Every structure is written in structure tokens, then in C-alpha cells.
Amino acid sequence: MQREDIFTMKSIYRDSFRIRAYRFGGGEKSICIVGAMRGNEHQQLFTASRLIRRLAQLEEEGRLTPGKEIMVIPCGNPYSMNIGKRFWTIDNTDINRMFPGYDQGETTQRIAAGIFQEAMEYRYGIQFASFYMRGTFAPHVRMMETGFEDVDMARKFGLPYVLIRRPRPFDTTTLNYNWQIWNTSAFSIYTTGTDQVDSASARQAVEAIVRFLVEIGLVRENDQDKDTFPPMDSAVVYDENLLTLRTDRAGFFNSFVKPGEAVEEGQLLAQITDPYEGTLRSRIVAPAAGQVLFMHQESLIYADSSVFKLVAGLDGESAGLRE
Amino acid sequence: MIQTIASTELPADETLRIKKQRLLPLSYGTEEEDGLSAKEGRLKRISIVTGIHGDELEGQYVAFELQNRIRRQQEALQGIVDIYPAMNPMGIDTITRGLPDFDLDMNRIFPGEEDGSMYEYLAHEIIRDVEGSDLAIDIHASNIYLTEIPQIRINALTQRRLLPLASTMNVDFIWIHENATVLESTFAYSMNARSVPTLVVEMGVGMRLTRQYGDQLVEGILATMKAMGIWTGDTVPVRRPLVMRDPQRVAFLNAPAGGLFIKEVPGGTNVRAGERIGRLVDPLSGQVIEEITAPCDGWLFTIREYPVVQEGSLMGRILKNVQYELRMPETAGQEEE
Numbered sequence: 001m002q003r004e005d006i007f008t009m010k011s012i013y014r015d016s017f018r019i020r021a022y023r024f025g026g027g028e029k030s031i032c033i034v035g036a037m038r039g040n041e042h043q044q045l046f047t048a049s050r051l052i053r054r055l056a057q058l059e060e061e062g063r064l065t066p067g068k069e070i071m072v073i074p075c076g077n078p079y080s081m082n083i084g085k086r087f088w089t090i091d092n093t094d095i096n097r098m099f100p101g102y103d104q105g106e107t108t109q110r111i112a113a114g115i116f117q118e119a120m121e122y123r124y125g126i127q128f129a130s131f132y133m134r135g136t137f138a139p140h141v142r143m144m145e146t147g148f149e150d151v152d153m154a155r156k157f158g159l160p161y162v163l164i165r166r167p168r169p170f171d172t173t174t175l176n177y178n179w180q181i182w183n184t185s186a187f188s189i190y191t192t193g194t195d196q197v198d199s200a201s202a203r204q205a206v207e208a209i210v211r212f213l214v215e216i217g218l219v220r221e222n223d224q225d226k227d228t229f230p231p232m233d234s235a236v237v238y239d240e241n242l243l244t245l246r247t248d249r250a251g252f253f254n255s256f257v258k259p260g261e262a263v264e265e266g267q268l269l270a271q272i273t274d275p276y277e278g279t280l281r282s283r284i285v286a287p288a289a290g291q292v293l294f295m296h297q298e299s300l301i302y303a304d305s306s307v308f309k310l311v312a313g314l315d316g317e318s319a320g321l322r323e
Numbered sequence: 324m325i326q327t328i329a330s331t332e333l334p335a336d337e338t339l340r341i342k343k344q345r346l347l348p349l350s351y352g353t354e355e356e357d358g359l360s361a362k363e364g365r366l367k368r369i370s371i372v373t374g375i376h377g378d379e380l381e382g383q384y385v386a387f388e389l390q391n392r393i394r395r396q397q398e399a400l401q402g403i404v405d406i407y408p409a410m411n412p413m414g415i416d417t418i419t420r421g422l423p424d425f426d427l428d429m430n431r432i433f434p435g436e437e438d439g440s441m442y443e444y445l446a447h448e449i450i451r452d453v454e455g456s457d458l459a460i461d462i463h464a465s466n467i468y469l470t471e472i473p474q475i476r477i478n479a480l481t482q483r484r485l486l487p488l489a490s491t492m493n494v495d496f497i498w499i500h501e502n503a504t505v506l507e508s509t510f511a512y513s514m515n516a517r518s519v520p521t522l523v524v525e526m527g528v529g530m531r532l533t534r535q536y537g538d539q540l541v542e543g544i545l546a547t548m549k550a551m552g553i554w555t556g557d558t559v560p561v562r563r564p565l566v567m568r569d570p571q572r573v574a575f576l577n578a579p580a581g582g583l584f585i586k587e588v589p590g591g592t593n594v595r596a597g598e599r600i601g602r603l604v605d606p607l608s609g610q611v612i613e614e615i616t617a618p619c620d621g622w623l624f625t626i627r628e629y630p631v632v633q634e635g636s637l638m639g640r641i642l643k644n645v646q647y648e649l650r651m652p653e654t655a656g657q658e659e660e
Contacts, residue, residue: 009634011581012605012612086426090633091468097505104577107635132427133440169507170431244438250332275334303332304441 001056006073007114009107017079019114024055027067030218032122032184033209034073034115034175037096038087039080040195044128047191047202048074054206063220070218071122076115096129097170099178116178124216125179126209129188133306135297138260139204141234142188144171148180151236154187156215157208158231160260161293161311165239192259193297204229237311242293245308249282251275253301257292265289269308272301288312328407329448331441339413341445343452344390346404349397367402367553370453370519371544373462374407375430375510377414377421381527382462384537389544392556399556402548405456410449410510418530420466431505434513450513457551458488459521460544461511467529468629469637470590473536475564476523478502481515486566489522491550493543493561495591495647496624499568528628563650565622567642574618576639578603578632582612590626593646600639603632615639622647 007019035041035048052072058064075081079089087094093108100120101113119125129142140161143149154162171177179186189208191201207227213219247253255270257263263286272282290312301307324347330340348366371389373382386408393400409415413423421428422442435446453459465471474496475489482499489497506512514521524540527533539562546561548554567573578584582603594600594617603612615638617623624647625640632638 009581011633012583012607013581013631090631090636091466092420092426105575105635106577106637107633110635132425169504172504246438246440250334252334276336300334302334302441304444306440 001052001059006118007111009110014079017111019073019076019078019111021118022052022055022072022074024059024070024072025064025066025218026069028069029122030068030070030216031124031126031213032071032073032119033126033128034119035075035128036081037076037127037175038094038130039077039082039084040086041081041128041130042195042197043191043193043202044130045075045081046197046199047128047205048072050199050202050206051209054210058210058219061222063222065218065220068218069122070213071118073115073119076111096175097173099173099175100182112175116175119175120179120182120184122184125175125184125186126212127175127186127188128205129176129190130194131190131294133294133296134194135295135307136192136259137190138291138293139192139201139208140190140237140293142190143186144177144180146177146180148183148185150185153185153216155234155236157187157189157212157234159189159204159208159234160232162234162236163239163293164236200228235311237293241312243287243290243308243310243312244306245269245284245287245310247272247282247284247301247303247305247307250301250303251281252299253296253307255295255307257295259292259295261292263290263292263310275300284308286310328452329445331445339445341407341410341412341449344386344406344408346390346393346400346406348400348402367551368405368456369402369544369548369551369553370405370407370456370459371462372407372410372453372459372510374409374415375411375461376428376463376466376529377411377417377419377423378467378529379420379464380415380530380532381464381537383408383415384532384534385462385540385544388537388541392541392545393554396556399554401555402457402551402553404548404553405453407449407453420529430510431508433508433510434517446510449510450517453514454517454519456514456519458547459511459514459519460492460524461514461521462524462526462540464527464529464531465525465625468627470528470533470626470628471525472496472591472624473524473526473539474498474624476500476525478506478512478515479568481520482568484520485515485522488520488547490564491543491547491561492522492524492564493539493546494524494526494564495562496642497564497566499566501570560651563652565642565645565647572643572645574621574641574643575637576600576615576618576641578634578636578638579613581633584615584627584630584632584636584638586626586628586630588623588626590623591647592623594621594623594641596620600626617641619643621645 002023009017036045098112102109103113141154192198251272270284290310294309296307436443473494511521526536621641621643627638
């Protein structure tokens with residue numbers, strides 16, 4: 001394992017800004033894995049740290065394929081991480097809206113360029129991403145429908161779902177999109193949450209990545225390995241087919257289910273109560289049988305807000321699935 | 324007549340409301356009952372939109388002063404003026420640029436979705452309400468870091484339609500920029516895509532009012548209303564703007580290192596190559612890190628106000644090889660940059 005600072009920037013008020021990379025093996029640039037890019041992505045940073053530890057172990061055991069390089073960037077934004085702010089410290093811009101970056105441009109464009117100059121050289125790219133809405137997910141691999149996405153490869157992670165969505169205008173400046181445009185096979189991995197560490201979910205992600213590394217020939221399989229989370233036959237889900245459940249009232253949000261849980265048609269999923277009087281304001285009921293992919297997590301909720309995303313009909317015949 | 328165009332319930336005894344003021348010709352009255360009559364449908368309509376970014380306040384003054392001017396000569400109003408001062412009311416009230424609690428830029432969620440999240444739904448309602456206008460003007464105030472000389476920015480895709488409308492707006496400068504996919508989620512792009520000509524004004528600086536710029540723009544809006552046939556009242560001769568199409572004509576001054584930027588010339592100054600614009604200093608060591616000089620002759624139309632910079636922070640923009648002079652209609656030989 002080699003540690004290297006791939007981007008540095010001096011500051012007069014703080015320690016220098018440094019993006020550190022960890023390289024395993026050497027030779028053909030095979031896969032790059034990026035952890036947290038925003039300052040509140042604790043789960044993403046934690047997962048990256050667990051992955052680095054696991055790769056160091058595999059390297060020690062001599063199980064990494066010679067002539068292939070794996071690079072992990074645990075944190076693309078240590079400045080924001082250290083002050084608990086999601087976006088960039090001074091101007092609140094999002095590094096993940098600055099790709100492919102510009103090394104003569106503004107600060108976050110330079111940071112994005114610093115990451116991308118390294119990351120773009122790899123054949124595969126994985127990012128531990130987080131969602132703009134606060135909530136928890138069932139673990140899944142997410143890809144954008146750019147024409148370059150490789151669904152069969154995404155299923156090799158063995159996570160419960162592969163979610164495919166059409167890019168929106170702002171997506172064109174994300175790392176994932178630019179990786180694909182510049183010929184890197186790119187995947188975003190969503191574990192449960194963002195601000196809070198979920199070690200079981202992080203372990204599931206690390207096992208999924210090691211499984212993927214075995215599949216693409218970067219890690220030698222060992223019969224002694226025991227997965228806590230055995231591989232699953234991923235359901236391929238299209239974002240436009242997810243059932244989005246919205247609130248009609250604001251108040252305290254109390255959910256009775258968890259991400260990944262199967263629900264029946266007509267099942268009570270959550271209720272909203274009056275924050276002053278404690279009375280019931282609204283019920284959220286599953287309109288169809290399915291599984292919970294995303295769930296709002298904060299105590300309070302606004303009206304007209306998405307609180308659940310359901311994958312309906314996992315037999316492949318209903319709304320959530322497409323062959 | 325004040326109308327609520329979109330609203331949503333908040334948890335603790337509050338409703339978020341996006342409101343507009345509708346000014347009508349005297350003969351149409353101002354009462355609710357006249358609100359959306361069939362006659363109104365035949366009137367021309369201009370929509371003044373601002374406050375999408377909660378930290379940009381220059382448009383607040385324009386919303387106030389434009390009404391003031393129209394009310395003084397109400398008989399001269401021949402069409403509908405819709406004024407939307409606060410598209411992001413929670414942002415303005417909390418000095419937050421984006422949407423509070425979501426940390427999202429509201430100007431990246433248009434055209435919104437009727438069945439989307441709360442703010443996507445609000446964005447959808449905004450678009451629906453402004454649709455049908457003959458002209459929309461979206462007033463921005465740069466951000467809290469940079470002061471901009473009054474200017475209109477036009478996507479190259481829409482220049483044929485928008486440039487004539489922009490030319491009476493009394494701004495100093497029109498910047499025609501290339502289309503960027505990421506900008507397709509802005510309010511202006513969404514409106515232009517729906518055939519509502521929409522001009523984006525940038526002027527002044529965040530968190531402040533620059534009355535001089537506000538008054539300048541109000542005159543431009545009235546002159547434009549007159550050209551549209553909505554206004555027959557007083558107007559003043561408007562400035563002839565510089566028009567810039569070639570991105571190579573703009574020099575960007577990015578900070579070579581982090582430091583404290585001490586500005587030495589105001590925005591709008593004509594500068595010579597090598598002329599000092601400011602100094603980048605280190606308050607701890609007391610040393611000058613670098614003198615910031617103009618890389619070329621030109622007109623400094625953007626200047627940094629917020630003094631702390633990091634490597635790459637924008638400190639200014641210069642329109643190369645131009646010496647700006649105030650040009651009124653009678654000035655001969657308007658050049659196009």
C-alpha cells in the first residue's frame with residue numbers, strides 16, 4: 001500500500017488542503033474507488049476506510065493480482081469534513097457538480113480536476129455516493145443511463161438492487177457521469193445512510209466490492225472467505241418505475257418499516273402527527289406490494305415531500321422492474 | 324392585487340407561500356373580482372422575478388421601486404405587470420442562497436415536477452404561473468463574493484429572440500454565453516424553452532442593495548415596457564450596452580493562492596495591462612503574497628468584494644481591449660465585442 005497526496009492547496013488560515021490516495025499493486029490502472037466527496041458523508045468515509053483496511057490485508061496475503069493497480073481516495077473534501085459542512089467551506093459549491101473540473105478555474109473546479117486527472121485513467125470507477133434528500137436506502141448500485149452503462153457488470157456486486165436512472169441536466173457535472181463519458185465503467189454504491197455510520201452496511205459494501213474485484217480478476221478468491229452478506233441476484237430497477245409516496249401533511253414523521261423490508265398492498269408504512277397536539281394528521285399506506293428502497297429519516301417532515309420509494313412487484317411483472 | 328401562487332404546509336404552525344403582486348391598468352380595477360377575467364387574457368404581460376437565490380437582494384429594491392414608479396402614473400399602465408419578489412422566501416429570510424434544510428440551489432431544479440419533492444412541486448407551480456407572459460425578467464445579484472456591473476446574460480441558443488428585448492433594458496453589458504447542459508435546469512432556460520422570452524439580469528452584490536443599479540434597471544424595465552406597449556408613462560433614454568459574444572474576450576482573474584484580497588479599484592474601471600487591481604496579503608506574516616495586476620487592457624466588469632480567497636477564487640473579470648464609456652442612443656457607432 002502506498003500513500004500519496006494527489007492534490008494539495010495552501011491556505012493562510014488552515015492546514016494545507018490535501019487529497020490523499022492509497023495505491024495497491026501497480027501497473028495497469030484497473031479500478032479507482034472514491035469515498036466521501038461531501039463533508040457530511042461519514043458513512044462513505046467509514047466504508048472507504050474499511051475497504052482500505054481490507055485491501056491492505058489482501059495485499060499482505062498476496063491475493064492481489066500482479067500488474068494491476070487499485071486506487072482508493074477515501075475523502076475528496078477533508079476541509080468540509082472537519083467542519084461538518086456538506087458542501088465547500090467558503091462558497092458552498094459541490095465538488096460533485098464540478099467534474100471534469102478545470103485546473104485554472106475556481107477552487108472546487110481545481111479540486112475536481114485534481115481528482116479527475118487521476119481517476120479518469122482507470123478502467124473501472126466506484127463512488128460511494130449520497131442522496132440530496134435525507135433518508136436511508138436499501139444498499140444498491142446506481143448507474144446513469146448514458147448509453148455506456150454496463151448493467152451486467154453492476155450485478156456482479158451482488159447487492160440487492162441495481163438502480164438505473166436517466167441523467168438530469170445537473171448530472172452531467174458529476175464524477176460518475178464524466179467517468180462514463182471518458183470510458184471508465186462507473187458505478188455509484190449507496191449504503192444505508194450518510195451522516196451516521198452503519199458498520200454492518202459498510203461491511204456489506206466492502207464485501208460487495210471485494211466480490212466485484214474477484215469477478216474482474218483483481219483479487220484471487222479464497223475458499224476460506226466467509227461473507228456475512230452472501231451475494232444476491234440483483235433486481236434491476238429503473239428509477240422512473242419506482243413508486244414514490246408523498247406526504248399530504250407536515251408534522252412528526254413516524255415510520256413502521258425499514259429500507260429493504262417487504263411490504264404488502266394496503267400496509268400502513270408511516271403516520272404523520274400534529275407537532276403541537278399529537279393528533280393524527282395523515283397515514284401513508286403502500287399502494288402495492290413491494291420493497292422499501294428509500295425512506296425519509298428525519299423526525300419532522302414537510303407537506304408535499306417524497307418519503308418512500310418502493311420497488312413494486314419483485315417477481316419482475318410489476319411496475320418497478322424492467323427486463 | 325397580491326396573490327399566492329404556491330403554498331405548502333410546514334411542520335410547526337407555518338405555511339410557506341410564494342406570492343406575487345399583479346398590477347393592472349386602471350380600467351381593469353385592482354380588486355380580486357377582476358383578477359383573472361377574460362379581458363386580462365388579451366393584455367400584454369411582463370413578469371419580474373427575483374429572490375431565487377436567498378442571498379441576492381438587489382431585486383428586492385427593484386420590486387419595490389418599480390411598483391412605486393408605476394403607481395405614480397397608474398394611468399400609463401396598459402398591460403399586466405406581475406412582480407414575484409421572493410421565489411425562495413425561506414432563503415431570503417435566513418440569508419441562505421439555496422433552499423434551506425435541503426442545501427439545494429433552487430435555480431437547478433426547474434422546471435420542477437408536480438409529483439416531485441416539496442421544492443420541485445413549488446418550482447413547477449412557479450413555471451405554471453409565469454407561463455403566458457410576453458416577457459420575464461429574472462433578477463440576480465451575483466453572489467456575496469463578487470460585484471457585477473449591471474448586465475444581461477443570454478444563452479446563445481436564444482440570442483436572436485432575446486437580444487432585441489435586452490437592448491432596451493438600460494444595462495451596460497450583454498454577455499452571450501454558450502449553452503451548458505447544467506444550465507438547462509435554471510428558471511430562465513425552462514421559461515425560454517416554453518416560449519416565454521426570459522432575460523437574466525446580474526447586477527450588484529449579494530446581501531446588499533446598490534440603489535444606483537436598482538434605479539438604472541427600473542428605468543430599463545419601464546423603457547422595455549414602453550417598447551412592448553405596456554407603458555406610456557415617463558421613461559429616460561437608455562444606455563446602449565456592449566455586446567460580448569466571444570468567450571475569449573473575457574479574462575478571468577483567479578487567485579494564485581489563498582490570502583486576503585485587498586481591492587484597489589472599483590468595478591467598472593477601465594484598466595491598463597499591468598495596472599494593479601489589488602494585493603493578495605497574509606495578515607499573519609504581514610507579507611504581500613502577490614500583487615494582482617490586469618493581464619490586459621480592458622474593462623473590469625466584475626470585482627471581488629469578499630476579501631478572503633482560496634487558491635482559484637475569482638477576483639475579477641476583464642472584458643479585453645475595451646475602454647468602457649457610457650453610451651446613450653445618440654452615440655454613434657456602437658461596436659459589438
